[in-house]
Amino acid sequence: MAEDARYALDKCMWRHAMPCYGGRMSTPDLNLLVTLNALLAEGSVAGAARRLGLSPSAMSRALARLRATMDDPLLVRAGRGLVPTPRALALRERIGPLLREAEAALKPARQLDLATLARTFTLRTSDGFVENFGPRLIARAAREAPGARFRFALKADKDSAPLRDGSVDLDTGVVGAAAGPELRVRMLFRDRFVGVARAGHPLLDGEISAERYAAARHVCMSRSGQDRGPIDAALKALGLTRNVSTLVGGFTAALALARATDLIASVPERHTGFLRDGMQSFPLPVEVPGIVISMIWHPRQDADPAHQWLRGCVKAVCDEQLDADGGSGGSGLDPSTPASRV
Known part of the structure; x- marks a missing residue:
């Protein structure tokens, strides 16, 4: 009986999804499950109609569709009410959990814990x-x-x-x-960008002019491998060219090289918040967009x-x-x- 009920429910859900003449496919009418659940719960067409907010005639038509789809009476007259057939009773065990799972899936997400x-x-x-x-x-x-x-x-x-x-x-x-x-x-x-050099670097001895800054050897960060950027554009406007000798892929690597060599690094100021001992930052001698x-x-x-x-x-x-x-x-x-x- 359980296997027959499972087959009947699958038939109810997917009969309308079978290929039709002309190759067209129609979707299953899952509202039939809601209708059947209400009919089984109320035991009457009028009660099921009130439960779903439908007219009794609309509920009667839905029951007729269910009977045709399931090839089973599902509910039969018993005095003033309706009683489920054995197949309908077996289906009821599956319909309830299916509908509850669908309702849970459509509810808003639970509050985050x-x-x-x-x-x-x-x-x-x-x-x-x-x-x-x-x-x-x-x-x-x-x-x-x-x-x-x-x-x-x-x-x-x-x-x-x-x-x-x-x-x-x-x-x-x-x-x-x-x-x-x-x-x-x-x-x-x-x-904003600032310059960074090791403590005792010759550039730090005296005013850091654009000319002295450009002439120093530089390490630059470049993900693309390009060796010219906004700082170079600002220097070019003054007729100067920065002496770039090393390219790296990250600002941390640039700082590490500047700490251990005479290279000058130009990095976002946030990257200098944890400068190691023996390093010093300074404002750039040219205007560079932040x-x-x-x-x-x-x-x-x-x-x-x-x-x-x-x-x-x-x-x-x-x-x-x-x-x-x-x-x-x-x-x-x-x-x-x-x-x-x-």
């Missing part, structure tokens, strides 16, 4: 961002959502595909021209409560760190310059 959240978030960001803000982010997550884990992925480029396919949850950095127009962006802070660091995500994550929590945490820890450091270090700067090569 941070205490039980178990999820790994992938953040694509710079090593300097991790160094500056990672400790606060990890500490905050440990307090609020101890089951949350972070995977910090370094940025090889600004490709938006990882945000679209979900392999990256959140990106931080300067919004480049290649960013997809559908991406969501929220500013975190402004920054940058805006933002967090970037795909709109598919907008309504996800866990992702909303992540975005709130990142913004909060950035604000806290900036307040602790006395400000962003770059207030009012032009946000238009991508940090692809400086």
Whole structure:
């Protein structure tokens, strides 16, 4: 009997999905399940109609469709009411759980329980961002959502595909021209470029003019391998050319080389927040547009409560760190310059 009931229910759900003449397919009428559930619960056409907000005649037509589809009377007259057939009784065991599962799937997401959240978030960001803000982010997550884990992925480029396919949850950095127009962006802070040299470097002995700065040997960060950027454009306007001898893929590597050699590094000021002993930063001798660091995500994550929590945490820890450091270090700067090569 159970196998017969399972076959009958499958027939009810999918009969209308079978191929029709002409090759057309029609979708199953799942409303029939709701109708049958109400009829079995109420035991009468009038009661089922009231339960679903239908007229008795509409419910009678629905029952007729059910009988034709199932090839079974389903409910038969017994005095003033209706009683289910054996097949209908067997089907009732499956219809209830099916409808409850469908209702649960269509309900709004439950309120996020941070205490039980178990999820790994992938953040694509710079090593300097991790160094500056990672400790606060990890500490905050440990307090609020101890089951949350972070995977910090370094940025090889600004490709938006990882945000679209979900392999990256959140990106931080300067919004480049290649960013997809559908991406969501929220500013975190402004920054500006400064020069960095080892303590005792000859450039630090006296006024750092544009001429002396350009003549020094430089290490530059470039993901694309280009050896000219906004600083070089500013120097070119003065008839000067910077002596670039080394290119690296990240600002942390540039700082490491500047610390151990006579190379000059030019990096966002936030990257100098944890300068090692024996290093010194200085303002650039030319005007260079500042940058805006933002967090970037795909709109598919907008309504996800866990992702909303992540975005709130990142913004909060950035604000806290900036307040602790006395400000962003770059207030009012032009946000238009991508940090692809400086």
